[in-house]
Amino acid sequence: MTRALLRLIGARLLLSGLSLLAVSAIVFAVMEALPGDTAQRLLGRDATVQALAVLRAQLHLEQPAWARYGDWLGGVLHGDFGTSLVARRPVLPYIAGHFGYSLLLGGLALALHIPLSVSLGLFGAATRRDGPIDAMISAVALLGMSAPEFVIGIFLVSILATTLGWFPPLALIDQAHGPLEVARTLLLPVLTLNFAMTAYVLRQTRNAMFDVLRSDYVRLAVLRGLPPRHVLLRHALPNALAPAINAIALNAGWLVGGIVVVEVVFNYPGLGRLLVESISFHDVPMVLGAALVLSATYIAINLAADVALMLLTPKLLVR
Amino acid sequence: MTATDLVRVERLSADYRDGAGWRPVLRDVSLTIRAGEVLGLAGESGSGKSTLAALLLGETMPERRIRAGHVRFGGIDLFAAPRDTVQALRGRRIGFVPQNGGASLTPTMRIGGLLRSLLRHHRPELSSRDVGVRAERVLAEVGIPDPPAALRRFPHQFSGGQQQRIALALALACEPDLLVLDEPTTGQDAVIRQAMLALLRAIRRERHLSILFVTHDLATLAQLCDRAAVMYQGEIVETGPAPDVIERPSHTYTRKLMAALPRMDDAALADRVAAQ
Amino acid sequence: MARRLPRTAWFGAAVVVAYAVLSVAAPWLAPHAPDEVFVGGTFEPPSAEFWLGTDNLGRDVLSRVLYGGRTVLLLAGSASAISVAVGGILGMFLGLRRGVVDQAVMRLLDVAMSVPPIIFALLLIGALGPSAPLIVLVVGLLFVPNVTRVIRAATLSVAGEDFILAARARGESRAAIVLRELLPNVAGALITEVSIRTGFAAIFISGLGFLGFGPPPPAPDWGIMINEGRSTIDASVWPVVAPAVCLALLVMSLNLFTDGVGRAIDRTAR
Numbered sequence: 001m002t003r004a005l006l007r008l009i010g011a012r013l014l015l016s017g018l019s020l021l022a023v024s025a026i027v028f029a030v031m032e033a034l035p036g037d038t039a040q041r042l043l044g045r046d047a048t049v050q051a052l053a054v055l056r057a058q059l060h061l062e063q064p065a066w067a068r069y070g071d072w073l074g075g076v077l078h079g080d081f082g083t084s085l086v087a088r089r090p091v092l093p094y095i096a097g098h099f100g101y102s103l104l105l106g107g108l109a110l111a112l113h114i115p116l117s118v119s120l121g122l123f124g125a126a127t128r129r130d131g132p133i134d135a136m137i138s139a140v141a142l143l144g145m146s147a148p149e150f151v152i153g154i155f156l157v158s159i160l161a162t163t164l165g166w167f168p169p170l171a172l173i174d175q176a177h178g179p180l181e182v183a184r185t186l187l188l189p190v191l192t193l194n195f196a197m198t199a200y201v202l203r204q205t206r207n208a209m210f211d212v213l214r215s216d217y218v219r220l221a222v223l224r225g226l227p228p229r230h231v232l233l234r235h236a237l238p239n240a241l242a243p244a245i246n247a248i249a250l251n252a253g254w255l256v257g258g259i260v261v262v263e264v265v266f267n268y269p270g271l272g273r274l275l276v277e278s279i280s281f282h283d284v285p286m287v288l289g290a291a292l293v294l295s296a297t298y299i300a301i302n303l304a305a306d307v308a309l310m311l312l313t314p315k316l317l318v319r
Numbered sequence: 320m321t322a323t324d325l326v327r328v329e330r331l332s333a334d335y336r337d338g339a340g341w342r343p344v345l346r347d348v349s350l351t352i353r354a355g356e357v358l359g360l361a362g363e364s365g366s367g368k369s370t371l372a373a374l375l376l377g378e379t380m381p382e383r384r385i386r387a388g389h390v391r392f393g394g395i396d397l398f399a400a401p402r403d404t405v406q407a408l409r410g411r412r413i414g415f416v417p418q419n420g421g422a423s424l425t426p427t428m429r430i431g432g433l434l435r436s437l438l439r440h441h442r443p444e445l446s447s448r449d450v451g452v453r454a455e456r457v458l459a460e461v462g463i464p465d466p467p468a469a470l471r472r473f474p475h476q477f478s479g480g481q482q483q484r485i486a487l488a489l490a491l492a493c494e495p496d497l498l499v500l501d502e503p504t505t506g507q508d509a510v511i512r513q514a515m516l517a518l519l520r521a522i523r524r525e526r527h528l529s530i531l532f533v534t535h536d537l538a539t540l541a542q543l544c545d546r547a548a549v550m551y552q553g554e555i556v557e558t559g560p561a562p563d564v565i566e567r568p569s570h571t572y573t574r575k576l577m578a579a580l581p582r583m584d585d586a587a588l589a590d591r592v593a594a595q
Numbered sequence: 596m597a598r599r600l601p602r603t604a605w606f607g608a609a610v611v612v613a614y615a616v617l618s619v620a621a622p623w624l625a626p627h628a629p630d631e632v633f634v635g636g637t638f639e640p641p642s643a644e645f646w647l648g649t650d651n652l653g654r655d656v657l658s659r660v661l662y663g664g665r666t667v668l669l670l671a672g673s674a675s676a677i678s679v680a681v682g683g684i685l686g687m688f689l690g691l692r693r694g695v696v697d698q699a700v701m702r703l704l705d706v707a708m709s710v711p712p713i714i715f716a717l718l719l720i721g722a723l724g725p726s727a728p729l730i731v732l733v734v735g736l737l738f739v740p741n742v743t744r745v746i747r748a749a750t751l752s753v754a755g756e757d758f759i760l761a762a763r764a765r766g767e768s769r770a771a772i773v774l775r776e777l778l779p780n781v782a783g784a785l786i787t788e789v790s791i792r793t794g795f796a797a798i799f800i801s802g803l804g805f806l807g808f809g810p811p812p813p814a815p816d817w818g819i820m821i822n823e824g825r826s827t828i829d830a831s832v833w834p835v836v837a838p839a840v841c842l843a844l845l846v847m848s849l850n851l852f853t854d855g856v857g858r859a860i861d862r863t864a865r
Contacts, residue, residue, distance in 0.1 A: 019709035026710060030718045146847035148798045150805045150821065151839040158828050158835075216422035223376050224437055224489060225410030234436065238427040257713035261802055265825075275714065276806050279721030287721075291714050298711045314427060314473040 023295040082285030102270035109193040121205025141199030153192040153265035171266035197251040208243035249305030326352040331388030346553040357530040359540035362550035411441040414490030418502040421482035424474035431470030480511040604855020610848035618665040625658035650834040659815040671796035677735025682742025690750025704740040749784040783860040794849035
């Protein structure tokens with residue numbers, strides 16, 4: 001069994017590696033497709049010919065694109081993401097720092113999201129199907145799906161921060177002192193992300209639990225005299241969890257994009273905001289690095305979700 | 320009530336709720352199962368026989384209500400007794416095998432997990448070694464090859480016929496006094512059906528237990544049962560020794576049911592399976 | 596099928612149609628030009644002249660929301676049309692054809708889907724400069740893999756049915772089979788996809804606008820309006836609330852419609 005699992009994980013890992021390679025090529029190609037060259041864009045239209053030539057040499061722009069891609073990829077593999085064109089310093093520390101903040105925000109959002117939405121979904125399964133609770137969940141789900149995260153964020157800020165003054169309107173975590181202040185700055189962005197994600201997982205978990213509780217095997221577990229706790233934890237829950245994890249995985253993937261917007265809303269110094277700003281500054285190495293790390297995260301989340309699903313679904317595991 | 324009566328169903332009436340509202344599913348049903356006896360319960364689908372089988376385990380559902388009557392198992396009134404008392408009987412003294420045995424096996428649990436958790440719950444006095452021994456023994460009893468390996472496998476790794484046998488093993492594991500079989504051979508092909516009937520005959524030879532065998536197929540009754548009861552539209556229309564009910568049906572419905580099912584091929588097949 | 600649509604779906608459809616009518620009629624309905632600046636009239640509260648007040652530059656919020664609706668509907672609708680046209684044709688082709696080509700294209704789409712959409716869009720639009728056609732193209736192409744998957748699955752589920760096999764046995768051309776036998780059976784899935792993708796595209800394009808990668812002025816995109824208004828939300832909430840509510844209501848109506856059509860199809864299938 002473990003061998004079958006390792007083989008499956010190996011295959012997924014290989015596919016993920018290929019995806020990442022493809023992503024890096026796509027990202028690089030897009031940046032190559034820019035009209036005019038990087039030196040021109042960097043120095044502006046009034047740049048002298050000499051200045052352009054010097055910068056082109058510095059950036060190795062005289063080499064063909066595939067060679068530069070190879071150089072860049074080789075550098076990335078050695079932890080060298082190049083030098084920022086704006087800050088004139090290595091890209092890696094910037095990306096690492098901002099990525100850390102993004103991981104903190106995304107991790108906290110998930111740490112709240114998973115227990116909250118799953119337990120609400122399981123709790124909701126104890127109520128009647130198509131009852132008032134169902135209608136309420138559907139309404140909230142509809143709202144969560146329909147209001148973009150920047151709209152939710154702005155409304156939370158204007159009510160809880162600007163009007164009531166309970167929280168800071170901007171999440172300037174790098175200026176916060178002490179864990180309490182950090183928590184206060186993080187709360188609104190975490191809430192914003194959860195608002196958009198909760199209803200979907202709640203609904204999936206609840207429907208899955210409904211189906212499982214009506215299943216033959218749960219009925220039989222009861223008719224075999226097993227205690228309710230055992231039936232719920234060993235027979236019902238593991239089978240309801242697979243659809244829940246599927247939904248959580250979709251949300252976690254969405255989070256990679258959602259966090260970009262939320263970081264901008266709250267001026268949060270994460271990787272998403274770094275990417276948006278670097279694109280505006282045409283800071284190519286920074287953009288390449290940030291996009292690559294975000295994509296790798298996205299791929300890693302999908303991989304982790306697949307593995308978790310495999311572990312929970314024996315049918316996928318053993319044939 | 321005589322000392323040998325294991326189950327007494329007394330004037331039981333029950334309703335079932337569908338989209339249109341409550342409608343009667345059992346009408347004034349009375350029935351006894353004696354210790355060591357195999358009772359066949361025949362009837363077409365919708366006649367109420369599966370409901371009766373479930374009520375022998377005291378199963379409650381929101382869509383079902385008891386209008387009148389009692390079900391007593393070993394003197395315990397299943398609808399009046401505390402929930403824990405009923406729950407302690409299920410699986411321990413009453414084993415149940417549903418129509419689709421495969422669907423009754425939790426897909427995320429290994430066969431060993433299913434059997435062992437059941438034994439540990441109902442027989443807490445057993446050592447974990449004994450639990451393992453019993454789990455292997457009951458799998459061997461129902462004809463699952465290589466029990467130690469089977470314990471490590473998941474339900475989906477077995478064929479449909481084997482899944483049905485595993486469901487039977489779960490029902491037998493705690494050595495019950497009564498086995499309720501709800502159409503255990505329906506939907507199987509003739510060979511597997513006959514093998515299952517042969518297995519059930521062997522089990523009744525080896526163990527001293529009572530069986531309620533629910534089926535829509537009167538022909539299988541003759542191969543297994545001492546007595547037979549025939550249900551029609553929620554009522555028991557005929558009951559008596561199995562050969563009498565089958566060969567000299569007194570109720571018009573039983574006659575029609577018999578006329579529809581002259582299963583000569585099955586009888587011939589049974590001989591062959593028995594000969595093997 | 597139409598008679599079985601739940602009331603919520605009809606409501607959703609009615610709101611979307613109303614949006615379309617208001618957008619087309621914006622030049623006649625809007626009291627002012629969207630970029631007309633009223634000097635000294637910044638952050639006016641709602642009044643008889645400015646029903647939804649004015650923004651930080653003294654522009655009429657109502658007029659800008661009306662014209663913004665045009666932008667969003669046109670861009671999101673076009674992006675959705677591109678994704679469903681390309682994804683629909685590709686999905687039906689792969690579903691009927693199957694085999695090696697099908698497998699190869701599906702794996703390729705898997706790889707394409709492993710790039711987070713927002714990052715891909717930001718890169719392309721950031722690199723090439725925001726313009727309405729580019730936004731439509733990028734967003735439309737981003738949704739192609741999803742649409743292809745759905746339509747391919749829908750095609751696969753009917754491709755083995757008797758009427759398709761019968762048509763093949765009759766020797767009908769592939770085009771005839773697609774038009775007469777397949778298309779009517781995947782029409783429901785196609786309609787649902789148009790509605791889903793339009794909603795997603797509206798959110799996505801507004802999000803791009805919010806991040807500063809929206810269609811260039813003077814087109815007043817709702818996302819851009821929300822971004823401009825949020826820094827001065829203390830002075831007036833209307834420049835943010837009006838486009839935000841309009842956007843949420845549009846997407847919600849599309850979702851209601853999608854949900855209703857999906858449920859109606861489920862029932863018909865049963």
